[in-house]
Amino acid sequence: MSSTEQTILALRAQLDEHNHRYYVMNEPSIPDAEYDRLFYELKALEEKHPEFASPDSPTQRVGAQPSSAFAPIRHKVPMLSLDNVFSDEEFEAFIQRIQERLQSASMPAMAVEPKLDGVAVSLFYENGRLSYAATRGDGETGEDITHNVRTIKSIPLKLQGNGFPAELEVRGEVVMPHAAFKELNAEAEKNGLKVFVNPRNAASGSLRQLDPAVTAKRGLRFYAYSVGFYAKGKLPSAHSGVLARLREYGLPTSPELRCCKTLQECQEYYGELADKREGLAYDIDGIVYKVDDFALQQELGFVSRAPRWAVAFKFPAQEAVTRLNDVDFQVGRTGAVTPVARLEPVFVGGVTVSNATLHNM
Ligand code: IVH
Numbered sequence: 001m002s003s004t005e006q007t008i009l010a011l012r013a014q015l016d017e018h019n020h021r022y023y024v025m026n027e028p029s030i031p032d033a034e035y036d037r038l039f040y041e042l043k044a045l046e047e048k049h050p051e052f053a054s055p056d057s058p059t060q061r062v063g064a065q066p067s068s069a070f071a072p073i074r075h076k077v078p079m080l081s082l083d084n085v086f087s088d089e090e091f092e093a094f095i096q097r098i099q100e101r102l103q104s105a106s107m108p109a110m111a112v113e114p115k116l117d118g119v120a121v122s123l124f125y126e127n128g129r130l131s132y133a134a135t136r137g138d139g140e141t142g143e144d145i146t147h148n149v150r151t152i153k154s155i156p157l158k159l160q161g162n163g164f165p166a167e168l169e170v171r172g173e174v175v176m177p178h179a180a181f182k183e184l185n186a187e188a189e190k191n192g193l194k195v196f197v198n199p200r201n202a203a204s205g206s207l208r209q210l211d212p213a214v215t216a217k218r219g220l221r222f223y224a225y226s227v228g229f230y231a232k233g234k235l236p237s238a239h240s241g242v243l244a245r246l247r248e249y250g251l252p253t254s255p256e257l258r259c260c261k262t263l264q265e266c267q268e269y270y271g272e273l274a275d276k277r278e279g280l281a282y283d284i285d286g287i288v289y290k291v292d293d294f295a296l297q298q299e300l301g302f303v304s305r306a307p308r309w310a311v312a313f314k315f316p317a318q319e320a321v322t323r324l325n326d327v328d329f330q331v332g333r334t335g336a337v338t339p340v341a342r343l344e345p346v347f348v349g350g351v352t353v354s355n356a357t358l359h360n361m
Helices: 003-024 032-048 088-102 178-190 199-207 212-216 239-248 263-279 294-300
Strands: 072-074 110-116 119-126 129-135 141-143 167-175 221-231 258-260 284-291 310-314 324-331 337-348 351-357
Touching: 003 032, 088 263, 088 284, 088 294, 088 310, 110 221, 110 239, 110 263, 119 199, 129 141, 167 199, 178 199, 199 212, 221 239, 258 263, 263 284, 284 294
Parallel strands: none
Antiparallel strands: 072 141, 110 258, 110 284, 119 129, 119 167, 167 221, 284 310, 324 337, 337 351
């Protein structure tokens, strides 16, 4: 076996393991940025060496297998993923590709919104009543979480007004706001229970409770970001119009939604939101840019797991993995001893970190 093939197999095994820990056990062991790094390393290798491609590769699917605790629900339209970009250059190349495909000299209007760091959920309304809710699962089949979703107060059980399609699948993100997350972990710590590593993990765990009364206490919120399947009714012909319509139906959408007409506007929005990020009530991990006009979206189409008409521009990672080289014990003037970690320098949150105080053992 060549060393490239070995690397590919090792990366696949690692990613499978992390996927399992994340989606099935609800217990991630590495930061998302580290997962992304491994994922893109594998993706790049597979693109360079198509002879080692495999339909079983983690790059070839959207999420992980749904767990068996909840009944499976097959999505009427697959729930896909988004490609990521991490720099202005990559973002410009994305816009460039769109213009080339559309043979257009200018950028099409882009609908722009925060990438909420929560759990993707699909809500199915029949004649305006919430009939079931599902997780994304592997993109084709999700888990039935209707009972838990019904406890989330920002999700209407009945749509407002009339004129909505008789069958309407709304998609969006369930997030746990920071305040609720802090409270939940403080409570867990007090009771000697396991704490959640981040709000998204806590949101995911809360949605997969067997007892909806537990979910109800977790302070979850929902924001709609698109429509999946719909029938027996009409909707506007652009993403921004659909979101406005969802708001009229009583569904919450992100207040940060904007339409950008130029590359410069797109970049300004990125800067604005990056500044706002700290102050928001919930986690966002980037910005999603979508071609607004559905006719153009259709013309652009999809590649394997992601649309060509949308991209996630990720913020720089806030977490990273590095090696702990040593621990020094500093003695302060009062005699207090502080252990200090000496780290292999690592770039995170826009700075290089090589030391960290460890406030206790
Ligand atoms: S649109 C085909 N919009 O990001 C387009 N997704 O990486 C699919 N997400 O599964 C999604 N905020 O859970 C979209 N404003 C937003 C989003 C968003 C968060 C999540 C969503 C999706 C994942 C894709």
